[in-house]
Amino acid sequence: xxxxxxxxxxxxxxxxxxxxxxxxxxxxxxxxxxxxxxxxxxxxxxxxxxxxxxxxxxxxxxxxxxxxxxxxxxxxxxxxxxxxxxxxxxxxxxxxxxxxxxxxxxxxxxxxxxxxxxxxxxxxxxxxxxxxxxxxxxxxxxxxxxxxxxxxxxxxxxxxxxxxxxxxxxxxxxxxxxxxxxxxxxxxxxxxxxxxxxxxxxxxxxxxxxxxxxxxxxxxxxxxxxxxxxxxxxxx
Numbered sequence: 001x002x003x004x005x006x007x008x009x010x011x012x013x014x015x016x017x018x019x020x021x022x023x024x025x026x027x028x029x030x031x032x033x034x035x036x037x038x039x040x041x042x043x044x045x046x047x048x049x050x051x052x053x054x055x056x057x058x059x060x061x062x063x064x065x066x067x068x069x070x071x072x073x074x075x076x077x078x079x080x081x082x083x084x085x086x087x088x089x090x091x092x093x094x095x096x097x098x099x100x101x102x103x104x105x106x107x108x109x110x111x112x113x114x115x116x117x118x119x120x121x122x123x124x125x126x127x128x129x130x131x132x133x134x135x136x137x138x139x140x141x142x143x144x145x146x147x148x149x150x151x152x153x154x155x156x157x158x159x160x161x162x163x164x165x166x167x168x169x170x171x172x173x174x175x176x177x178x179x180x181x182x183x184x185x186x187x188x189x190x191x192x193x194x195x196x197x198x199x200x201x202x203x204x205x206x207x208x209x210x211x212x213x214x215x216x217x218x219x220x221x222x223x224x225x226x227x228x229x230x231x232x233x234x235x236x
Contacts, residue, residue, distance in 0.1 A: 001052070005036065006042045010037060013036075016033075017033040019106070022112075024119065029119055038059060043070055049138075052078065052118070055068060055082055081101075083104060129142055147193055178191070181193070182194045185219060186215045186216070192213065
């Protein structure tokens with residue numbers, strides 16, 4: 001989970017980072033926190049990559065609400081959490097769809113109470129979706145909608161139930177990411193979602209979209225074991 005903190009008090013940024021790591025460890029969620037000491041620096045970054053942004057309202061020579069408004073022009077999904085010593089900003093904050101206000105000084109127990117459910121929700125969402133980047137544009141696709149993945153050179157094509165998208169990537173990395181979602185490599189060029197198998201043939205697999213893909217001899221035994229495990233899980 002990628003998170004940003006933006007506060008001109010460096011020590012407070014470090015404190016929030018420690019809280020983030022602590023909560024992440026409690027929940028078994030891997031977190032990475034980038035720290036910014038001005039809204040200008042945050043806006044100059046690739047801020048669209050973050051799932052959560054902790055934003056101080058009273059930045060030096062800047063207003064956190066104004067920064068949030070600029071973020072919202074390009075990103076409706078990031079969760080913004082305002083840090084403030086003055087709760088009267090709350091009304092303005094909700095205009096930019098702030099998730100929470102944390103009143104300074106923030107203690108760890110309150111941090112956990114306020115954000116525990118958010119961390120869990122975002123983590124579950126990340127597990128069920130893939131965030132792909134193509135030519136600077138970001139795409140969220142549901143893992144359950146991916147029928148199969150094809151690799152050619154250094155590009156991966158995701159063949160989905162309702163779309164097709166090609167991005168730079170490696171099959172090896174995707175194997176690790178999708179292993180728990182019942183994907184299996186059947187060929188150097190193909191990895192399939194076993195939920196979309198229509199028929200297993202002697203040397204090929206027919207998918208529910210009527211695409212037929214080859215199974216290499218070296219992958220047959222691995223596929224057989226994975227498919228048996230899949231059906232065992234499906235049948236309970």
